[in-house]
Amino acid sequence: MRHFDLVIIGSGSGNSLIDESLDGQRVALVDKGIFGGTCLNVGCIPTKMYVHPANLASTPERAARLGVGLRRESVDWVGIRDRIFTRIDAISSGGEDWRRRADNVTLYRERGRFTGERTFVVGDEEITADRFVVAAGSRPVVPDVPGVEQEWFEHGATTRPAWAHTSDTVMRIDALPASMVIVGGGFVAAEFAHVFASFGVDVTIVLRSDRMLREEDADVSARFTDLMARRVRLVRGTTVAEVRAEADGSGATVVGEDGSTHHGDLVLFATGRVPNGDTLDLPKAGIGVDDAGRVVVDAYQRTTAEGVFALGDVSNRWQLKHVANAEMRVVKHNLAHPDAMIRSDHRFVPHAVFSEPQVASVGLTEQEARDAGLDVVTAHQDYGSIAYGWAMEDDTHFAKLVAERGTGRLLGAHIIGPEASVLIQPLIQAMSFGLGAREMATGQYWIHPAMTELVENALLALDL
Ligand SMILES: Cc1cc2nc3c(=O)[nH]c(=O)nc-3n(C[C@H](O)[C@H](O)[C@H](O)COP(=O)(O)OP(=O)(O)OC[C@H]3O[C@@H](n4cnc5c(N)ncnc54)[C@H](O)[C@@H]3O)c2cc1C
Numbered sequence: 001m002r003h004f005d006l007v008i009i010g011s012g013s014g015n016s017l018i019d020e021s022l023d024g025q026r027v028a029l030v031d032k033g034i035f036g037g038t039c040l041n042v043g044c045i046p047t048k049m050y051v052h053p054a055n056l057a058s059t060p061e062r063a064a065r066l067g068v069g070l071r072r073e074s075v076d077w078v079g080i081r082d083r084i085f086t087r088i089d090a091i092s093s094g095g096e097d098w099r100r101r102a103d104n105v106t107l108y109r110e111r112g113r114f115t116g117e118r119t120f121v122v123g124d125e126e127i128t129a130d131r132f133v134v135a136a137g138s139r140p141v142v143p144d145v146p147g148v149e150q151e152w153f154e155h156g157a158t159t160r161p162a163w164a165h166t167s168d169t170v171m172r173i174d175a176l177p178a179s180m181v182i183v184g185g186g187f188v189a190a191e192f193a194h195v196f197a198s199f200g201v202d203v204t205i206v207l208r209s210d211r212m213l214r215e216e217d218a219d220v221s222a223r224f225t226d227l228m229a230r231r232v233r234l235v236r237g238t239t240v241a242e243v244r245a246e247a248d249g250s251g252a253t254v255v256g257e258d259g260s261t262h263h264g265d266l267v268l269f270a271t272g273r274v275p276n277g278d279t280l281d282l283p284k285a286g287i288g289v290d291d292a293g294r295v296v297v298d299a300y301q302r303t304t305a306e307g308v309f310a311l312g313d314v315s316n317r318w319q320l321k322h323v324a325n326a327e328m329r330v331v332k333h334n335l336a337h338p339d340a341m342i343r344s345d346h347r348f349v350p351h352a353v354f355s356e357p358q359v360a361s362v363g364l365t366e367q368e369a370r371d372a373g374l375d376v377v378t379a380h381q382d383y384g385s386i387a388y389g390w391a392m393e394d395d396t397h398f399a400k401l402v403a404e405r406g407t408g409r410l411l412g413a414h415i416i417g418p419e420a421s422v423l424i425q426p427l428i429q430a431m432s433f434g435l436g437a438r439e440m441a442t443g444q445y446w447i448h449p450a451m452t453e454l455v456e457n458a459l460l461a462l463d464l
């Protein structure tokens, strides 16, 4: 039985734990899937590499309003796909080679699971270690309805019908389908609807509820839903009851509980992700999980088992790369400094949805702030009311701020519109460093007529 100083399960953010601070230690890195994890291979990076050309492909519609005639002549799907994955696959395999060459790192490319306290089996080899880091990420789930099998989507499965996809597979298809049904209304649905609609695919989104991006502030979610409904067929309030493969192999029909039917040459299930802890026999190692299947960690990223840390999608509720990376940095410090551990800071976790329009958010929604019993004041600022947004003839996008009356403390910021993911950053900074709305608005210059005046004017509009 081989013994290691440290075993890391997962080569996403887990891989970034390995640097010179571990020189001289025997480290095992275990990953059954594509080296580099979700963000690099099937998540943030390839999706945004599609979003950018999608933004270009959808420019003609926006330009026409301003008197500029553009025509989308073609979308070279295979060319775009191959450019993206030639670059990504090289990073993945280069990273794997680099790890293999490290003297102190043993790479296991198989599924692993715990067999006891700090005892782990990979393939048919049992290994032990003083310390473990569980960074095993999450995986997509598909609706449990007739006509759909979860096993189709397991890594390495060969039984998946050609029409059935999750975000893991849809970016590598051979050709654009004529039509696509997207089931779900969260981040993945919003981003892929933009990509495929921009590329000319006839997209239908089948939504269980009446709004997309339901976790956003209600005003943002409502506006996003209305704007997306102008671009794709949006079927609301329809729970999927069944999916029927077409007999002639031309895709499938999604059948709603209301009896409605929606054909797609391709069906993309964008119905959430579950943590991978359930594949690891965690109870055998004394590692606790919560009701949602997430590994339970304290502020230092320690699990309930001595010497075992966890980070990223396997243990946090945000399922975002910047959170996994931040937690990775905390774990790295805490492994090196067991007597002076630092805590993760989850106070103001922002996110952005890279769709059209973009959405970005940090902190409390108005409803959450009211539910928390705070004395809430809000401001709504349209892009069209500031000079740059006016130049863009913008009449649909806005920023919304939530603050505390009297103190001027910023509680939340929500932006829907161009460059929302960038415009939100000064607000994240203000909240993180305790800068109040008044000081932020008046204590600095705001470049005129830049888009950041949206933030300035929203701050000034707060009736504190
Ligand atoms: C389509 C899509 C787009 C996204 N876009 C963004 C974005 O724009 N911004 C953002 O912040 N986040 C985004 N995310 C989320 C982001 O990708 C994840 O939050 C992040 O990658 C999680 O990192 P991780 O290290 O926790 O897990 P992962 O990167 O998933 O790594 C876990 C690794 O563990 C391995 N593993 C799991 N179980 C076992 C086992 N039993 N044995 C061996 N190995 C195992 C897996 O093979 C995997 O490689 C996106 C996600 C998706 C799906």
Ligand SMILES: NC(=O)c1ccc[n+]([C@@H]2O[C@H](COP(=O)([O-])OP(=O)(O)OC[C@H]3O[C@@H](n4cnc5c(N)ncnc54)[C@H](O)[C@@H]3O)[C@@H](O)[C@H]2O)c1
Residues within 6 Å of the ligand: 142, 143, 144, 183, 184, 185, 186, 187, 188, 189, 191, 207, 208, 209, 213, 239, 240, 270, 271, 272, 273, 318, 319, 320, 351, 352, 353, 354
């Ligand atoms: N830009 C980003 O940061 C980004 C982009 C993509 C994904 N992600 C991460 O990946 C995670 C997963 O994204 P996602 O969009 O799959 O999940 P999500 O949780 O954002 O949305 C899931 C959607 O599927 C619906 N749904 C769930 N079960 C269903 C069922 N049985 N039938 C019909 N609808 C159902 C939900 O109502 C919801 O609309 C996100 O939580 C996010 O953290 C981030």
